[in-house]
Amino acid sequence: MVSKPGNSTSENSQSPMIAFWSEKDGNPEIYSMRIDGSDLIRLTHNEKAEDSYPVFSPDGTKIVFESNRTGNFEIYIMDADGSNQIRLTDTPEDEVSSSWSPDGSKIVFVSFRDGETSEVYVMDADGSNQIRLTYNDFDDEAPHFSPDGKHIATESGQERERRQIYVMNADGTDHNSITQMEAYQGYPTWSVDGSKIYFDSTFNDGGLYSINPDGTGLAQMAENLTGTFISQAPDGSQLLFVGVKKGAEDFGLYLIDNDGKFPTALKNIDFEVIAPTWNPGSFSGISLPKKIQKIAFHSNRDGNTEIYSIHVDGSHERRLTENNAYDGFPSWSPDGKQVLFQSDRGGELCIYMMDMDGANVRKIPNTQGGNYAKWSRDGSKIAFFAERNDNTEIIMVNPDGSNPVNLTNNAANDETPSWTSDGQKIVFQTNRGNVRKVGENGDVQRANYDIYIMDADGSNQTRITGFETNDENPSISPDGTQVVYQSYIDNGLAIVVVDTDGSNKRILTDAVPPSGSPAWSGDGNKIAFDSMRDGNFEIFTMNVDGTEQKQLTFTEGEVENSGASCTQY
DSSP, X not given: OOOOTTOOOOSSSSOOEEEEEEOTTSSOEEEEEETTSOSOEEOOOOTTSOEEEEEEOTTSSEEEEEEOXXXXXXXEEEETTSOSOEEOOOOSSOEEEEXXXXXXXXXXXXXXXXXXXXXXXXXXXXXXXXXXXXXXXXEEEEEEEOTTSSXXXXXXXXXGGGOEEEEXXXXXXXXEEOOOOSSOEEEEEEOTTSSOEEEEESGGGSEEEEEOXXXXXXXXXXXXXXXXXXXXXXXXXXXXXXXXXXXXXXXXXXXXXXXXXXXXXXTTOOSOOEEEEEOTHHHHOOOOOOOOOEEEEEEOTTSSOEEEEEETTSOOOEEOOOSSSOEEEEEEOTTSSEEEEEEXXXXXXXXXXXXXTSOXXXXXXXXXXXXXXXXXXXXXXXXXXEEETTEEEEEEEOTTSOSOEESOOSSSOEEEEEEOTTSSEEEEEEOOSSOEEEOTTSXXXXXXXXXXXXXXXXXXXXXXXXXXXXXEEEEEOTTSSEEEEEEEETTEEEEEEEETTXXXXXXXXXXXXXXXXXXXXXXXXXXXXXXXXXSSBEEEEEETTSOSOEEOOOOOSSXXXXXXXXXXX
């Protein structure tokens, strides 16, 4: 977090959160992230519409925004994690520029429903009781409530190039100009104590200004910068704005002190951010929404196998890798910021790592031939399997590839490791048993795979399931008490759960059509898996008792979506 020395932006040890809109993914969408650039989450996903100008509610749990997803702009509301999107206005004309009353009970907005000019309206937070506040022969835009809820500031005027900052009572009366500058003035926001109004202007080659609500005390801020969308942090510590140095072209996010001095560019955000708004909940100690559970998986829907991510509710599907090589079996890091996967993009199969959005791909040394890499729950180790000495073994390395250690070493194949949440044990599949399959021609084939558990240093290797059939792809529950796996039964493939001591076996899915590659959600409440019940392999989730099975991906043709991995929070 960047702030002027001596100022405390938040009592929270994590940097505060903002929402904004951006075309970083090719279309105007709404995102949230922390001010340090971490925890970036895309909240809307409308490829053929524009979702923009988000504003957090005073308690940080809701976001009001505008969208033209139905043909014209209307006001919508959603939860802070992007869920539960609800339309609040419904007219043939545009409704835009919404913001909250300080108690969160009202939303003020701009409507074109009354003719050629835009007017200010207010409504209850559920969209009811819509009341017109202004009756002018010129446009009123960008309304913003004062902290005490008694006044509203607007940008108003007949010509956009000469709009001024106005202040009126909350009921629309006494609407008067407080600026008289020969230029555009816009996007007014109040200071948290109500003593100033911040705005941007094209006056004097463009800049940021503050003024008292009665029109006195006009002052320019950050004189060497042009900026817009300026707003004060909810704790009153500093100001955030979108700016650019005069004479330059690339806009970025800046923080500045309340006197308009010491502007600091946030260097760790490499995409355009528009209309950022603070989340008050990240300052006030109010519990923020839980991080969104995500699933990463691989799919060959685009001609070769690539890595994708999707929210656990089936929304926000996104492709993370894009090349002509094979990329498969992803695994989330414990904090959800990194993804492991296997790829042959370098000519041989190895383990790679990338950021959560698919950027910054790098190969991990000492992982040649690596498959099915999994993070330890504390992020300090990576386990995978690879062929060594003519059979596959479980290998452990540090995330930078250093200190490779063989955890298994025998003539059988040991594969598909999965860690317990405390990092003390690993489950895996092996065909080291004595019961071997006999083929149709009478040839003796390898033994069936079974599930074993061992200490994280490779000691105390103990069998969990019997060798009557192939049991594969184990995943251990976050609390370390249960193992879910795929089992070949009844001439098909089913998802099965068993306690880690081998007792209490439960079959969760039908074997026909087949289901496989199960993975626990980070909270232990869901199991992700793939199933061919829709004609091709798709990603599903279900409760841990097998109920509420829900399909998340929907593809056509001979496509395989598989290898699910859930975020661990």
